[in-house]
Amino acid sequence: MNSNLTLLNEKQLCTGALLLSLLLPLSVSAAQAGKTIMSRGDVVATDTATEALRNLKRRSPVYDVDIVNTGASGQAQLRMQDGALIALKAQTQLKIDEYQQGAEGGSVVMELISGGLRTITGEIKGDKGNYKLKTPVGSIGIRGTHYEVEWKNNELFLAVWDGTIELDMSNATGGGEGPVLLGKGGDFSFAKVNQSGTVTSLLKPPSELSSISSTVSQSAQGSESDEDTVAISNTEVSTSTQTSLPFLAGNVSQIVRDVSQNEFINEQELDSLGVKPLSELIAERSGSAAYSVLDRIDAISSLGAVSSVNMQMSVNFDRGTVEQGALSFQDSGGEWFAAFNGLINQEGMTLGVNFASHGQNLATGTIQSQFTNGLDRLTGSFNLQEVENPSVVAQGAFILSQP
Missing domain, CATH: 2.60.120.1440 (Jelly Rolls)
Structure with missing residues (x-):
């Protein structure tokens, strides 16, 4: 009887091992x-x-x-x-x-x-x-x-x-x-x-690239919090004060009303990945930082060669805002100029153009940017066009860093 029991146990062990190997390949x-x-x-x-x-x-x-x-x-x-x-x-x-x-x-x-x-x-x-x-x-x-x-x-x-x-x-x-x-x-x-x-x-990110949502919605699988997953914070920004920057000195009289209205700031989110190290850097950062060094610029215009490109952006990490920014460059039709501001959050930033012009003509457009290399650099693109003559356009990509 003991031998039969031993044989049965051996068969059960072999069967169990086989099932385990099938379940855990x-x-x-x-x-x-x-x-x-x-x-x-x-x-x-x-x-x-x-x-x-x-x-x-x-x-x-x-x-x-x-x-x-x-x-x-x-x-x-x-x-x-x-x-x-x-x-x-x-x-x-x-x-x-x-x-x-x-x-x-x-x-x-x-x-x-x-x-x-x-x-x-x-x-x-x-x-x-x-x-x-x-x-x-x-x-x-x-x-x-x-x-x-x-x-x-x-x-x-x-x-x-x-x-x-x-x-x-x-x-x-x-x-x-x-x-x-x-x-x-x-x-x-x-x-x-x-x-x-x-x-x-x-010269700019392909429009064919599909978006990636960085917000973990309620439909995301799993209910437990995960230390690697970061949700975007949509914080309303007070617009009661605006700080003028030296690089805007020559254009303040023309654009101060447009900038002070802060008409763009809303809850739209820039496409990003939700990377934990970046969110921690933003959360730990305080004060303001000026990004004013153009490490790289690729720009073209429908009117020919582009020159004298200048760009600066002031980021207030305490308020979570891009306080003011400006972009300017020249082509054969005159100077392109755009003033912009926006929000930063734990994933990146959302920007909107408040005023744009080309020579004596009003213009419109978009500017996108995100943090890279920690918080030391901003990488982005822009697309501008005249309001009355939309065929006159300028676009490009940039890498902007702190001095």
Whole structure:
């Protein structure tokens, strides 16, 4: 009887071990690459080895055998093991082939099959060729950066907000161009690439890039608070006082009424990632800071060459506002000028133009900006046009830093 009992126990143990191995295939065959810090709508991971499906919720792990899929209204944020943050847009497929952090910097191999993402890279950098994001037309290497990429209508759209990426179009149907640098190490920061590998440089972020919501809504999966997920604060701003800045001295009589009305400030949010380190820096910062050094400017006008570009912005961290800002430059039609202000929050800033002109003509337009490199720099773009003659336009992208 004891022998039969022993045999039965052995069979039960074997059966239990088999069931456990079937239920937990990832624990043996895959390594954890990161975790989910925000999930909205349909977000599913497919194990490429077993084809098993898992719904990703907040705190769910992702592995180096996963294809992460977001639905038509789905979005997700992933915090990778090296600290990188990846925000996935709706209708995106991202395949994680390899994500290993090691003593010599680690290795990253991912593939954007469809859709788009925005990422701030972590400790694993690409200076040794150990970071690769494959796309339908080629692969992207990075040198420590913040960039955005989207495959849409058989074209690849790219925006580099900080740092440098290198695009190798070896997968393009036409062979593509040689490696192209975008960002700080290249001639431009924004581009689109067609299926044959032809690169078109852009002076502002491509309008085709889909938005990424940075607010964690009530529909986001999971009810527990997560230290990595940051919600935007929409704080009303008092407009009773305005501080004049020296760089506006020559234009105050013309624009003081427009600026004092502060007509733009509202609750619209700038597209951003909700990165915890940045929110902490903003929360800890006090006082005001002037951003007045143009590290980079790419500007064009419908009337020809642009010159004498000046831009300054004053940020009040105590009030959470961009108190005043001004942009000016020259073309053959005269001076373009724009005065603007706005809000800052834990994710970035929202700006609005209060007054704009070109020569003697009224103008209108938009200015967008966000913090990069901690709080030391502002990266953004502008688009201006005359009110009476909308065909007269000027646009560009900038990087602005503190003195």
